[in-house]
Amino acid sequence: MRRCGVRGCSCADPRLLASVPNAVTLARTALSLGLVAAAAAERSWPLLLAAYLAYWVGDVADGALARRLGQETRLGAVLDVVCDRLNCSSCALTLLLFVPSPAPVTVFLVQFVLVDLVLSLLPLRWPVLSPNYFGLVDPLVHAANWHPLAKATNTGLLVVLLVGVPDHRVALTAAVAVLVAKTASLVRVLRLPRPTSAHVVPVGPVGPVGSARATRPARAARA
Ligand SMILES: [Zn+2]
Incomplete structure (x- = not known):
């Protein structure tokens, strides 16, 4: 499909699966999940805050990297939405302890x-x-x-x-x-x-x- 030149149109999708932004998405998801598990086990408020920060900072970073590297993909967008649910819901469930x-x-x-x-x-x-x-x-x-x-x-x-x-x-x-x-x-x-x-x-x-x-x-x- 020829590119139409509208920034954000899906015809500009580079169809990448293995990309730096997707790796950052997976890494921040794993890091935040690890921290949240430790926060729940230790009943530690600072660890929960660290889990939230890993999620928030990583979520901003993966999007910024995708835009800067020209690696924004629809697949990456879906991965990001799904990983956001994992990170945010695990953090919020642990927040219930406090x-x-x-x-x-x-x-x-x-x-x-x-x-x-x-x-x-x-x-x-x-x-x-x-x-x-x-x-x-x-x-x-x-x-x-x-x-x-x-x-x-x-x-x-x-x-x-x-x-x-x-x-x-x-x-x-x-x-x-x-x-x-x-x-x-x-x-x-x-x-x-x-x-x-x-x-x-x-x-x-x-x-x-x-x-x-x-x-x-x-x-x-x-x-
Ligand atoms: Zn287009």
């Missing part, structure tokens, strides 16, 4: 492992490299879910509120609000018209890809 009320973590787990998993894989119905480029299809859903700030909030807010705010009803309210927002995003994506081209056709002002506006998707679709 908090008096299980409700905020339980709501978070339902949101992250059920709703957000489906929501993160649905963008691959469209010919985009990963959810990070879903702004080419729906800028609003992209901004609410895959803008770097939105991603950091989704996994980090719960921990910050549970640790920083003594009243756990605050964390519960935040977790419910995120669940509602994620469900609304899921419904919106399910209602979007299905793609008609083998290439992504950008709509409106796009999120992460400033150059996409200057491209010629109509011509590209015929290429």
Whole structure:
């Protein structure tokens, strides 16, 4: 397939399995799982924090490396989404050992492992490299879910509120609000018209890809 020139279109997928970013994804997943197992066995808060950090730092690093090396692939995006569930859910389950009320973590787990998993894989119905480029299809859903700030909030807010705010009803309210927002995003994506081209056709002002506006998707679709 000829490349259309739209950054983030799946026609630019290098179809790599063995790549540096994928190795980083697997390494950070294994490291975080090891730390979380030690944290649970020792009931150690610092080890749990280290497990979260291995997950967060590794998750930022694998994505940044993929972009810098030109090794973004749809397979890598799926691997990343699956490994995020492993790391984040194991960390959150261990967090239950340290908090008096299980409700905020339980709501978070339902949101992250059920709703957000489906929501993160649905963008691959469209010919985009990963959810990070879903702004080419729906800028609003992209901004609410895959803008770097939105991603950091989704996994980090719960921990910050549970640790920083003594009243756990605050964390519960935040977790419910995120669940509602994620469900609304899921419904919106399910209602979007299905793609008609083998290439992504950008709509409106796009999120992460400033150059996409200057491209010629109509011509590209015929290429
Ligand atoms: Zn394309």
